[in-house]
Amino acid sequence: MALENLTNCPVCNSTESKLHKTVKDYTVSQEEFNIMQCKNCSFLYTNPRPTPDSLGAYYKSDDYISHTNKSNSPIHLIYKLARTQTLRWKYNLVKKSKPKLLLDYGCGTGHFLTYCKKKGLEVNGFEPDQQARLIAKQTLGESIFSSTTTIKSKFDVITLWHVLEHIPNLNEVVDWLKNHLAENGRLVIAVPNPNAYDAKMYDKYWAAYDVPRHLYHFTKKTLTKLADRHSFSVESIHPMKLDSFYVSLLSNKHKHNQTKPINSFLNGLKSNSYANKKMEYSSLIYVLKHTNV
Numbered sequence: 001m002a003l004e005n006l007t008n009c010p011v012c013n014s015t016e017s018k019l020h021k022t023v024k025d026y027t028v029s030q031e032e033f034n035i036m037q038c039k040n041c042s043f044l045y046t047n048p049r050p051t052p053d054s055l056g057a058y059y060k061s062d063d064y065i066s067h068t069n070k071s072n073s074p075i076h077l078i079y080k081l082a083r084t085q086t087l088r089w090k091y092n093l094v095k096k097s098k099p100k101l102l103l104d105y106g107c108g109t110g111h112f113l114t115y116c117k118k119k120g121l122e123v124n125g126f127e128p129d130q131q132a133r134l135i136a137k138q139t140l141g142e143s144i145f146s147s148t149t150t151i152k153s154k155f156d157v158i159t160l161w162h163v164l165e166h167i168p169n170l171n172e173v174v175d176w177l178k179n180h181l182a183e184n185g186r187l188v189i190a191v192p193n194p195n196a197y198d199a200k201m202y203d204k205y206w207a208a209y210d211v212p213r214h215l216y217h218f219t220k221k222t223l224t225k226l227a228d229r230h231s232f233s234v235e236s237i238h239p240m241k242l243d244s245f246y247v248s249l250l251s252n253k254h255k256h257n258q259t260k261p262i263n264s265f266l267n268g269l270k271s272n273s274y275a276n277k278k279m280e281y282s283s284l285i286y287v288l289k290h291t292n293v
């Protein structure tokens, strides 16, 4: 596979980095990738990484479920259950800023948009993956875009649910988001948290490293730094409490070749109880607004 090497930190541009961890792609290729840490700002990023053209091959797996609606294993069923439970909770978070027009950037098969539309929001979605986009279009029609260049509106809320860590041209896309967020708008970003207890516990087997699909591994510090670079401020941070259970199941599968449901459940609980004190949950949601608004 064609790889590219980043010479600069995507967050602070420093050329100085050190090896943080070597992690295997358990889901698709079984290849190993290095996660580097910027010596200046501590940002963790996968480097070298597949070129944008070769990244697509790393999404081709029956196990890679965010783009499909299959449900034939316990993990898929738990994932779907958690997703349904999470929809209402995500919507309640989004509606706090009383939005009218919402964009889900990387909307996948469109579950969140369908839910928001039912609640009366005007919704748009962007999804580059054709297979997922076609499913979203079946229920949401022309409001789903295949390219961002045709999107001209400014949105009251733009959501990225586990999307930012997948984007090769990170700063370009955050600039685009900046330009398409209304003056009083909110950018809602959910990403895994490598400072979570489950990340420390499973170490290189932690499923949310998900290399090379995850190009970045944001912490509270580095996400805040990226926001600052683009004149965004972090308004609030929220936990995703179900992710620790799902991630523990997958991590056990990587480590022991079985999901160990009871052990995963207990580790999920442990992770959440540890996180409670420090807001270091398995995944975190960041609500950003324009600085100086």
Ligand SMILES: [Zn+2]
Pocket (backbone or CB within 6 Å): 009, 010, 011, 012, 013, 014, 038, 039, 040, 041, 042, 043
């Ligand atoms: Zn840096």
